[in-house]
Amino acid sequence: MIELSQVVKTYQAGLATPFTAVDRVTLSIPAARLTVLKGPSGSGKTTLLTLIGCMARPTSGRIHLHGLAGDALPHLAPAEALEITSLPERFLTAIRRRTFGFIFQQFNLVRGISVLENVLLPTYPTGEDHRAVEARAMARLESLGLARHLRSSVDRLSGGEAQRVAIARALINDPAVIIADEPTAHLDSRLSEDFMGLMSEFKDAGKTLLITSHDPIVYDSSLADLVVEMRDGRVVSGT
Amino acid sequence: MRPPLQRYRNILDFALSSLLRRKGRNLALISVYTLVVFVIASLVFFVQALKREAHELLAQAPDMVVQRMVAGRHDPVPLAQVEAIRSIRGVDGVQARLWGYYYDPVFGGNLTVLATEDPALAPDAIWIGQGVARSMRVREGDLIPLRGYDGQSTLFSIQKVLPESSELVSSDLVLMAPKDVRALFHFPEGLATDLAIQAGNPRELPTIATKIVELYPDSRPILKSEILRTYEAVFDWRGGLMVVVLGSAVLSFIIFAWDKATGLSAEERKEIGVLKSLGWESSDVLLLKFWEGTVISVTAFLSGVLLAYAHVFFFSASLFEHALKGWSVLFPRFRLIPALDGYQLTVLFFLTVLPYTAATLVPSWRAATVDPDAAMRS
Ligand SMILES: Nc1ncnc2c1ncn2[C@@H]1O[C@H](COP(=O)(O)OP(=O)(O)OP(=O)(O)O)[C@@H](O)[C@H]1O
Numbered sequence: 146m147i148e149l150s151q152v153v154k155t156y157q158a159g160l161a162t163p164f165t166a167v168d169r170v171t172l173s174i175p176a177a178r179l180t181v182l183k184g185p186s187g188s189g190k191t192t193l194l195t196l197i198g199c200m201a202r203p204t205s206g207r208i209h210l211h212g213l214a215g216d217a218l219p220h221l222a223p224a225e226a227l228e229i230t231s232l233p234e235r236f237l238t239a240i241r242r243r244t245f246g247f248i249f250q251q252f253n254l255v256r257g258i259s260v261l262e263n264v265l266l267p268t269y270p271t272g273e274d275h276r277a278v279e280a281r282a283m284a285r286l287e288s289l290g291l292a293r294h295l296r297s298s299v300d301r302l303s304g305g306e307a308q309r310v311a312i313a314r315a316l317i318n319d320p321a322v323i324i325a326d327e328p329t330a331h332l333d334s335r336l337s338e339d340f341m342g343l344m345s346e347f348k349d350a351g352k353t354l355l356i357t358s359h360d361p362i363v364y365d366s367s368l369a370d371l372v373v374e375m376r377d378g379r380v381v382s383g384t
Numbered sequence: 385m386r387p388p389l390q391r392y393r394n395i396l397d398f399a400l401s402s403l404l405r406r407k408g409r410n411l412a413l414i415s416v417y418t419l420v421v422f423v424i425a426s427l428v429f430f431v432q433a434l435k436r437e438a439h440e441l442l443a444q445a446p447d448m449v450v451q452r453m454v455a456g457r458h459d460p461v462p463l464a465q466v467e468a469i470r471s472i473r474g475v476d477g478v479q480a481r482l483w484g485y486y487y488d489p490v491f492g493g494n495l496t497v498l499a500t501e502d503p504a505l506a507p508d509a510i511w512i513g514q515g516v517a518r519s520m521r522v523r524e525g526d527l528i529p530l531r532g533y534d535g536q537s538t539l540f541s542i543q544k545v546l547p548e549s550s551e552l553v554s555s556d557l558v559l560m561a562p563k564d565v566r567a568l569f570h571f572p573e574g575l576a577t578d579l580a581i582q583a584g585n586p587r588e589l590p591t592i593a594t595k596i597v598e599l600y601p602d603s604r605p606i607l608k609s610e611i612l613r614t615y616e617a618v619f620d621w622r623g624g625l626m627v628v629v630l631g632s633a634v635l636s637f638i639i640f641a642w643d644k645a646t647g648l649s650a651e652e653r654k655e656i657g658v659l660k661s662l663g664w665e666s667s668d669v670l671l672l673k674f675w676e677g678t679v680i681s682v683t684a685f686l687s688g689v690l691l692a693y694a695h696v697f698f699f700s701a702s703l704f705e706h707a708l709k710g711w712s713v714l715f716p717r718f719r720l721i722p723a724l725d726g727y728q729l730t731v732l733f734f735l736t737v738l739p740y741t742a743a744t745l746v747p748s749w750r751a752a753t754v755d756p757d758a759a760m761r762s
């Protein structure tokens with residue numbers, strides 16, 4: 146479970162034009178469930194994801210991970226509650242790497258290198274054996290129907306293919322939580338349905354899923370266990 | 385803890401493929417970089433090689449040379465002085481030297497003709513230096529005519545070409561029997577060109593010089609230490625010029641590196657953000673940039689140094705020979721003896737690789753320490 150209490154994110158705090166993108170959000174995201182964040186553009190969904198995913202620190206408030214940090218911080222027992230907002234940068238990176246898998250809105254693939262290399266990127270700093278992770282990556286890409294494209298450059302992929310590469314990359318370190326920001330924004334409805342099919346597999350595998358979306362295919366899906374609606378940085382329904 | 389070695393390898397692998405995808409840009413970068421290293425390394429090698437040659441030249445020179453002056457000009461010395469000088473206290477040996485310059489109108493250069501008493505020299509034969517052999521296009525066993533003072537040519541057979549120990553020393557030498565030297569130049573019997581003097585204790589040389597002048601007021605003793613000073617003055621002056629050239633090369637290189645490196649493109653910036661969001665630490669990103677910079681700078685350094693080595697030692701520094709060497713006419717194809725000096729290479733390495741590496745790391749460090757959420761927006 147991920148627990149947020151009174152989380153605030155103010156951009157340009159202390160400057161002439163401070164802007165509060167996330168305002169006193171208190172929220173529980175259940176483990177092994179699919180949670181959807183919806184709301185109009187600019188309501189603070191992406192910002193909230195970056196706070197939960199340890200990519201930025203909240204201005205105030207607390208975020209607890211319950212039993213999700215896995216082996217990211219070996220000195221903690223897995224079941225313990227971990228308060229992430231006060232952790233040093235080094236630990237945040239370890240959590241980002243082990244606990245969360247990100248699927249970005251623009252996929253954020255690194256151009257000019259192959260599909261396989263893109264998927265391997267999160268494993269380089271772990272110092273894991275290259276051959277073992279490569280086998281894992283190839284198996285994952287094959288199961289996503291990308292076997293033919295292992296060595297192709299990512300620049301030439303179609304939108305749906307690029308997204309599946311991004312999914313394979315998010316899964317390579319076997320994270321407990323998958324975070325996806327507007328995953329269906331660039332897909333037609335068939336590909337969006339395919340994406341939801343994959344999410345259902347991951348949910349069955351026990352992953353915690355957190356997705357932001359404008360798309361009714363996502364938030365009206367029967368897979369969604371919890372739909373949280375945001376407006377102007379505040380949660381208006383769903384807790 | 386994570387196994388560090390594998391991490392270095394993984395990130396190095398990625399750095400290499402990362403460099404390959406910007407092939408054009410990185411090749412251009414390496415070329416400019418190589419050129420800079422090439423120019424600097426050529427200058428350093430060249431001056432160093434000249435110094436070494438001069439050093440060798442001096443090592444073979446006598447402690448003191450005594451000339452006779454007539455009306456302010458160098459004139460032959462009577463052989464009678466040899467015994468008188470030998471009897472001065474502290475003098476170990478006196479040799480009367482017989483030598484002169486011979487201008488060869490065909491290849492337009494000067495040769496140094498020196499008399500030798502070496503019993504191995506056959507009658508009517510000469511020994512010549514490598515430079516002479518090259519410019520006259522002759523070999524052992526060939527006959528060459530030398531034009532005497534009266535315009536008559538005399539044929540000499542080449543018995544030996546002197547080995548190439550130091551070209552500055554022996555390149556333009558022609559060794560022949562004393563009687564042949566006298567005949568060629570119409571040099572009177574009983575006179576020598578100058579006297580070479582050895583002292584048992586070099587510290588007594590100034591005293592000996594004073595005594596020689598007392599004995600023969602028209603003589604001019606020249607100490608080896610004075611020659612050394614002259615050489616050093618010349619090299620220092622040239623060295624000073626080099627420092628200016630070298631300094632401006634390094635400076636322009638730093639500006640170039642700084643300009644290149646600080647212009648971290650928007651795409652690179654975004655990539656750093658993506659890597660961080662995927663769980664790379666700032667130190668991982670820095671390691672990546674460090675590898676990239678190292679691959680580029682070490683490649684450029686090695687190729688620049690190799691090119692400079694070939695340029696200086698195989699092509700006689702042809703690109704700036706005329707600017708730096710006064711004697712290029714004397715030695716039409718002067719060749720320096722190859723040598724490498726670890727100290728020089730280290731200095732060169734630090735002058736070229738360090739500024740570049742620093743210049744690439746600083747902006748990467750700035751980009752690597754920002755929050756990764758910046759990568760989420762573009
Ligand atoms: N670095 C920043 N500095 C200032 N304001 C920012 C910054 N990042 C985001 N914002 C503002 O915070 C607000 C919330 O942005 P956010 O990206 O979280 O919205 P969103 O709900 O994801 O919108 P969308 O559905 O369009 O993706 C926006 O008004 C945005 O302009």
Ligand SMILES: [Mg+2]
Pocket residue numbers: 190191192326327
């Ligand atoms: Mg958004």
